[in-house]
Amino acid sequence: MDPVIIVGAGPVGLTLALALARQEVPCVVLDEGPGKDEPRPARTVVLPEDTVALLERLTGTPLGRAGFRWAGWRSMRRKQVTREITFDETDPAPLHIAQHLLTGALRAALAREPLARIAVESRLDALEQEPSGVTAHTRGPKGTWWRGSYLIGCDGPRSTVRKLQDIRFPGRTAVERHAVAALRTELPWSDEALLHRSPPWRMSGPSAGEITGRPLPDGVWRLDWLLPPGKDLVTPELLVNRVRETLTGWSGDGSTPAYELLDTGVHTVHHRLARRWRVGRVLLAGDAAHLLGALGTQGLDEGLRDADNLAWKLALAWHHGPGPHDALLDSYQAERRTAVAARLRAADQALPLLRGGGGLRGYVRGPARGHDALLTDGHLGRGLLGAPGAYADSPLAPPPLDGEIAVGTAPGEQVTDVRVTAEDGTFVRLRDRLGRGALLVVLVAPGTGVWERRHWVTAGVMPRLAAAVTALPHRAELLVTESYPGAGAHTVLLVRPDGHLVTALNGVRPADLYTAAEAALGRTTERGAEPEGAPAGAAAGGASVGSASGAGASPGDRA
Incomplete structure (x- = not known):
């Protein structure tokens, strides 16, 4: 079968190519540039822990060496500290990294992948699609035609793919503008990030005081x-004055610390959302599909989540044909567009409150501390503005199940990263098992962590659960954990390949597990019917066995 064509060699396109290659899907990345990114210290990204884990899993590189994890965060208004956060293991810091270093790590990992290649100096200028595939033409020194099974537009805000498919891209232009500088210097807060509103010194030129x-x-x-x-012009002289005034104000003693200016720029934020993310075998991801970034939010983070969501669905369609998985591919737009739209809506609703000089801001109740907390959430990827979206209303959600129970993670949310025992008996993190195209079935079994796997793998509920997992309609991996937030002993979690919870069941219920897996794959099974391929008697014999001994029981109760 023809490879997947990915247009655009930014972080999103490269991440998608790596994710597909790891699931044995060949792909080619069309890069209109020379194959490397010029260093731009002022062009950086802030990524939350789960997105960092995705990138490190794909690249095999600890990105913390190239980026920086802050020790804390502080918010200030004039001379007063309004909020302080200290990061630790229970509340990990985001990773701040220059984008060219991130892209370099992705390119290096992709160069080691036999199923993926990058075609440099290849700019897309035409594409055609038919039921069996996609044909694309690139211009450049090696202009040629490319044949692919699918084509994914990861080619940024001015996406050629989006334009060739005549997809509208409505939204708001220049929602925010920032003057940006990267410099080497010493500040009173050596390892903390800072949000300073209404600083007590006067700044030259136009300023919004943040x-x-x-x-x-x-x-x-x-x-x-x-x-x-x-559209006030930001001149180099104005930027240098801003740097000096800010460093002097933060020094506290009226002096200007020494600094080395490395890079400058103006960052303009737009808010836009493509009307459609899929047209047959052509799909959009990243900035080609959406633009956001006001109030500290990160657009790249959402683009990487696009790639993670799409990769396993596209891999299934590539390996098994689009027919059985057409609904699965459609769910990509339904899930991701809804999640991004919610963040855009939250930011647009907060903008008059946080940025207005009067009007609504003068009438809305709430202290300045609350406004600063809202902005902090956007910068740190949490709360109303920054938290990743959940797929609560996903078309892949299963119907109501008799054995479904509530745990600390709601269906559709990202699962918590806990230590699990893999099938080979090793202890790994749950996130380490994601991205392989397999469903994950996780049994909560207190006591198993202190015993070797051979002592409990054939005891109690394990044989029956293993049989139910084997009978699922898609490849699945059985994992065992000592505990999971909000889950009792014998709870069984079904997790998608991208780490979102499908359901949590009270004990081993083969019929419910099968039904939930079918739904997660975009298929539907009539309630009460015996699913094709399900274990014999599953529909009627899926009673909970949570009271059984063995895995999940105390060690003294082992069979």
Whole structure:
């Protein structure tokens, strides 16, 4: 079968190519550039822990060496600290990394993949699709025609793929503008990020009175100054003055610390959302599908979630044909577009409150501390503005199940990363088993962590659960964990390949497990009917065996 064509060699396109290759799907990335990214210290991204785990799993590289994890975060208004956060193991810091270093790690990993290749200096200028595949043409020194099974547009805000498919891209232009500088210097907060609103010193030129300082490795900082609405020219002289005024104000003694200016720029934020993310065998992801970034939110984070969501669905369609998995591919738009739309809506609703100089802001109740907390959530990827979306209303959600119970993770949300015992008896993190195209079935079994797997793998509920997992309509891996937030002993979790919870069941219920797996794959099974391929008697014999001994029982109760 023809490879998947990915247009665009930014972080999203490269991540998608790696994710597909790891699931044995060949792909070619069309890169209109020369195959490397020029260093831009002022162009950085902030990524939450789960997205970092995705990238490290795909690249095999600990990205923390190239980026910086902050020790804390502080919010200030004038001279007063309004909020302080200290990061630790229970509340991990996000990763701040220069985008060219992230892209370099992805390119290096992709170069080691035999199923993937990057075609440099290949700019898309035409594409055609028919029921059996896609044909694309690129211009450049090696202009040619390419044949693919699917084509994914990861080619940024001015996406050629989106335009060739005549997909509308409505939204708002220039929602925010920031003057940006990367510099090497020493600040009073050596390893903490800072949001400073209404600083007590006067700044030259137009200013909206908000500065963000975020540290990088080797004493480098990225500073952002929010600009007022309009198209005022930001000159190099103005930026240098801003740097000096800010460093002097933060020094506390009236002096300007020494600094080395590395890079500058103006970052303009747009809010847009493509009307459609799929047209037959052509799909969109990343900035080609959506633009966001006001109030500290991160657009790249959402693009990487697009790639993670799409990869396992596209891999199934590639290996088994689009027919049985057409609904699965459709769910990509339904899930991801809804999640991004919710974040855009939240940001647009908060903008008048947080950025308005009067009007609504003067009438809305709530102290400035609440406004600063809302902005902090956007910067740190949490809360109303920043938290990743859940797929609660996904078309892949199973129907109501008799054995379904509530745990600390709601269906459709990302599962908590816990230690699990794999099938070979090794202890690994749950996130380490994601991205392989397999469903994960996790049994909560207190006591198993202190015993070797051979002592409990054939005891109690394990044989029956193993049989139910083997009978599922798709490849699945059985894992065991000592505990999971909000889950009691013998709880069985069904997890999608991208780490979102499908359902939690009270004990071993083969029929419910099978029905939930069918739904997660975009298929439907009539309630009460015996699913084709399900274990014999499953529909009627799926009673809970939560009271059985063995795995999940105390060690003294082992068979």
